[in-house]
Amino acid sequence: TFCILVLLTSNFSIFAESTYILPYPSSMPGNITYKIHLLWEKVMSYWYFGSFGQFEYNLKESDKYLVESKTLFEYNQYLLGVNALEKSNNYFQKTLPELNDALKNGKVITDKKTLLQEAAKKHIEVLQYMENNSPKEYYWSPEKSPSSLLKIKDLIDKSIRQREEYL
16 A cells, blocks of 8 residues: 555656657668668658648658657767757648648648647657756767867757647
8 A cells, every 4th residue: 555655646647748659760870771761751752742741741750850869869979869850840840831731722630730739749758858868068079170069958949949839
């Protein structure tokens, strides 16, 4: 009974905020197939046509790059992680305009908008995890080049704000 009492009074959540499922990481930078993967991404952008198709493509790519960024941050590959997060942000930003185009064309977007809100919640969960487990800033010092300051916390905060607009 003591264990049950401790569990009931503990301040933690067993359930995630969103039931949205992110994909497993695909090929990562440094992998021999990564450049082929980038080429395939460009080809597939033409496969998804129409407002709903472009919405699905942009959301799928945003998910993929968010997972890539999270994985890279976990391995302290901050420069590559920042680049992946910026790509995720760019793709995520393109989702709502596609839904608005579909609405202008007389399509019902209720289910897609709900999907986007669930995705935004899941993205925020992942971004908060990344923020809690990453440095605020990082000096990237490549060989034979000057170092540059990566403002990781600022980028993650921007990413969270961007997704909160969709809730």
